[in-house]
Amino acid sequence: MSNLAVLPIVIPLIASVISAFIPKKLGLSRVIAKLFAIIFLVYAGYLAWVVFTDGIIVMQSSGWAAPFGISIVADYLSVTLVLITSIVTTAAVFYAPSSLSQLQETYYFYTFMFLMISGVVGAFLTGDLFNLFVFFEVLLMASYGLIVLGGGKVQLRESLKYVLFNVFSSMLFVTTIGFIYASVGTVNMAHLAERIQEAEQAGVLTGLAVLLFFVFAIKAAIFPLYYWLPNSYIVPNPVVSALFGALLTKVGIYSILRMYTLVFNNDVGITHEIFIWLAMFTMLFGVIGALSTQNVKLIVTYNIIPAIGFILMGIGLYSTSGIEGSVYYLIHDMVIKAALFFLVGALVVAAGTDDLRKMGGLITRYPVLGWLFFVGSLVLAGVPPFSGFIGKLLLLRGSLEQEEILLTIAALITSLLILYSMIRIFVRGFWGDTVEELPEGQNKKVRNLTIPAAILLAISIFLGIGAEFIYPHVETIANMLLDRAEYINAVLRE
Amino acid sequence: MEILMAILASILFATAIYNLLQKQFLRIIIGTVLLSHAAHLFLLTMGKLKRGNPPVLVEGVTNYTDPLPQALILTSIVISFGVTSFLLVLAYRTYTLNKSDNMDELRGSSDE
Numbered sequence: 273m274s275n276l277a278v279l280p281i282v283i284p285l286i287a288s289v290i291s292a293f294i295p296k297k298l299g300l301s302r303v304i305a306k307l308f309a310i311i312f313l314v315y316a317g318y319l320a321w322v323v324f325t326d327g328i329i330v331m332q333s334s335g336w337a338a339p340f341g342i343s344i345v346a347d348y349l350s351v352t353l354v355l356i357t358s359i360v361t362t363a364a365v366f367y368a369p370s371s372l373s374q375l376q377e378t379y380y381f382y383t384f385m386f387l388m389i390s391g392v393v394g395a396f397l398t399g400d401l402f403n404l405f406v407f408f409e410v411l412l413m414a415s416y417g418l419i420v421l422g423g424g425k426v427q428l429r430e431s432l433k434y435v436l437f438n439v440f441s442s443m444l445f446v447t448t449i450g451f452i453y454a455s456v457g458t459v460n461m462a463h464l465a466e467r468i469q470e471a472e473q474a475g476v477l478t479g480l481a482v483l484l485f486f487v488f489a490i491k492a493a494i495f496p497l498y499y500w501l502p503n504s505y506i507v508p509n510p511v512v513s514a515l516f517g518a519l520l521t522k523v524g525i526y527s528i529l530r531m532y533t534l535v536f537n538n539d540v541g542i543t544h545e546i547f548i549w550l551a552m553f554t555m556l557f558g559v560i561g562a563l564s565t566q567n568v569k570l571i572v573t574y575n576i577i578p579a580i581g582f583i584l585m586g587i588g589l590y591s592t593s594g595i596e597g598s599v600y601y602l603i604h605d606m607v608i609k610a611a612l613f614f615l616v617g618a619l620v621v622a623a624g625t626d627d628l629r630k631m632g633g634l635i636t637r638y639p640v641l642g643w644l645f646f647v648g649s650l651v652l653a654g655v656p657p658f659s660g661f662i663g664k665l666l667l668l669r670g671s672l673e674q675e676e677i678l679l680t681i682a683a684l685i686t687s688l689l690i691l692y693s694m695i696r697i698f699v700r701g702f703w704g705d706t707v708e709e710l711p712e713g714q715n716k717k718v719r720n721l722t723i724p725a726a727i728l729l730a731i732s733i734f735l736g737i738g739a740e741f742i743y744p745h746v747e748t749i750a751n752m753l754l755d756r757a758e759y760i761n762a763v764l765r766e
Numbered sequence: 767m768e769i770l771m772a773i774l775a776s777i778l779f780a781t782a783i784y785n786l787l788q789k790q791f792l793r794i795i796i797g798t799v800l801l802s803h804a805a806h807l808f809l810l811t812m813g814k815l816k817r818g819n820p821p822v823l824v825e826g827v828t829n830y831t832d833p834l835p836q837a838l839i840l841t842s843i844v845i846s847f848g849v850t851s852f853l854l855v856l857a858y859r860t861y862t863l864n865k866s867d868n869m870d871e872l873r874g875s876s877d878e
Contacts, residue, residue: 409845428860446805454812
């Protein structure tokens, strides 16, 4: 029974190894990738169903009881995120053949992609801080492979910076783990949570909490540590950007959500107050970045940053509505970011350029793409009844409950500016005067690129309209995060 | 002994940061290597260096050396080894394509 928890890590790993052996047989590796993605999707759905009906599943690897062994914990939050990851993966696998060149695909795209998924899922599921570092490295190594895929001049240049930043933050992570181990003597998250409550040197622990936050803030692209993100996320192929935007920064923010609700909540007055201020700046600076550019890929990439700000805002509020809002927004943002990156990929193919000034009048030739993009922008900005609205509603309610007026205003302005930055693409690119030199013969390719994006968008709309069905689950997740006893007991006492 | 190791690690950290802030690729990569050495040395020191007998081998040992930091370092060494070799290849490819190994010349501009 407990082995159920480890399978979501193993399934993509197997897919990755198999596709590593058959890179040149493109037809076969595509079929295998699709097959494994669907198996992964079905399995993740099943696991989520089991966990939500029967409670948290814990696997102690090799039978070493926690805190001595490594625990793999499938709790409500992890399985939900694993399910969303599997949805994004499946969409990406169907999107990839039309988006990548054949050469890029044969150079181990599927191997790296599934390896990265394996790392992402591992980071969601692990219950051990050092193991979290290891899974971070797994997903980063695979992401290095993906970001240089088909590398030209600019791509390699930006990849190098991406790799250097991540190497630095990883080493900072190891050092912080060293500090934490020295002061509390464990790296198991549930055990850490217990030990830190009993520990006497509260000041040291708050210092460590802030240091650890730095590590995750680099990964999650929080102000002022987001500057590496925009340029490195636009250089790879749209399918890679979509996976990065939907999953990688979210792993960082998930780690913050996990660590600062479960472990470091003994000094909420300092750490979570910092979060609120940083969330505010992250939102505003991210959206200003989105307004500053005419490159459509860069506009969507900059929109990753305010989303991280919204999630961090809920963690900083540290109340029931705040955490519920963060979880809802996290789920919503993973789906919609992937969908928008897919749509922008299709848009760039359709227009033959990524410069907004050279686009125009695409709606006559690609009406479906245009209206999907319009709906996607509304979902992202949080117009009711879409999913962004419900997340933001919860966050704003939490923020007003604690009378954080400045934060509320910043969040509202950000939402408005997000809508403006996205609608600008729609108005300038799809309406406007028709540009003469549109590339010909791209209709079939654009259609193939639009379908996976449309499915993701449909799921995203369901997250909003089906809130009646989703919200109780989010409530369960938030209660578990705030109560902590269920998680700790599941890991340490069974 | 722990104090000496901590000082050594801090010197390594300082040298690493200095090298990371340079402009030449190779110096930056040497910086990341030194940084990982410093982190590993630091991790080793954190578990206290020598406290008694080897762990687990004989039953009934109460005063034993902590095996966990060593396991952590081993994992971390393997990872940083892999990353460094990848970084060297990537830096070489970037150098051959961009015809420069100076970070100042690789800022990029908005009109690309």
